[in-house]
C-alpha cells in the first residue's frame with residue numbers, strides 16, 4: 643500500500659511525502675483521484691470512500707467551492723469568502739482526516755490571474771501555520787495562468803513556487819487550456835489547437851521550475867474537457883503525454899527515470915477506462931473528476947428525497963398514518 647513509503651501514514655501529508663506518493667503512483671501505475679469538496683459532508687463522503695478503497699486521496703477546494711464552504715451569503719469581494727472558506731476547509735480536513743486512516747493531500751484547484759488574491763490569502767495562512775507547525779496549512783495549491791501568455795504563465799508560476807518552496811509546499815500549474823465549463827469558467831468555445839500542449843513547452847517549464855523546487859506538477863492539455871458532453875466533440879490524446887516525458891528525458895539527459903514529469907489529468911469525468919490507463923502509463927499521478935462525483939453525490943440525495951417524498955412534505959402525517967411525525971425522515975437529511 644502507498645502509505646508504506648510515507649513518513650505520515652494517515653491524515654494530511656506534505657513535502658517529500660507528496661513527492662514519494664506521486665513517484666509511487668508512477669511506479670505502480672495508478673493515479674490518485676482529486677475530489678472537489680464544498681462542505682463537511684462532501685469531505686466525509688470522499689474520506690469514507692478513500693478509507694473503504696484503502697487509497698490515498700486528494701481533497702481540493704475550488705475558488706467557488708471555497709466561497710460555498712464559507713457560505714454563499716458572505717460577500718466575496720477581494721476573495722474574502724474564498725480565503726475564509728478554504729482555510730475553514732483545511733482546518734476541518736486536518737481535524738477529521740486522521741480518523742480515516744489514509745494519507746490525504748490537501749489541495750486547492752484552478753486559480754486564474756484574476757483570482758490570485760485568493761491564492762495570496764491562502765499563502766499568508768500557510769506561512770502563519772508554518773511558523774508554528776513547520777509545515778504549510780495546505781499540502782499544495784494550483785495556479786492556472788493557462789489563458790495568459792506562456793512567458794507570463796511561467797514567470798508568475800515560478801514566483802509562486804519560490805514562495806511555496808521554503809515550506810516544502812507543492813504547486814500544480816496548467817499549460818494548454820482545459821475545455822468545457824467548471825466553477826463558472828467557460829472554455830466551451832476554445833479553439834481545439836490550444837487544447838493540446840507541446841513538448842517544448844513542457845521541457846521549458848520543467849527546466850525553469852526544477853531550478854526552484856522538485857515539488858511541482860503540470861496539468862498539460864491533451865484535449866481534456868471539464869464536464870461530461872456528448873462523445874466526439876474533442877478527442878483525448880493521452881499519447882501526447884508520452885512525448886512530453888521522452889522529450890524531457892532526452893533534453894535533460896536523465897538516465898534513471900523515464901517519467902520525470904508529474905502530470906495531472908483535468909476533466910477526467912466521462913473518460914473511458916482505457917483513456918485513464920493510457921494517461922496513467924505516461925506518468926499522470928492525479929486525476930480530477932469533479933462532474934462524475936458531483937453527480938454521484940447528488941444521486942444519493944435525489945433518490946432519498948424522491949423515495950421519501952410523502953414523508954418530507956409535511957412535519958406530521960405520512961402514508962403510515964395522518965398523525966405520524968416525520969422528524970426521523972427529515973433529520974437524516976440535516977444531520
Ligand SMILES: [Zn+2]
Pocket residue numbers: 752820824868908909930
Ligand atoms: Zn480542472
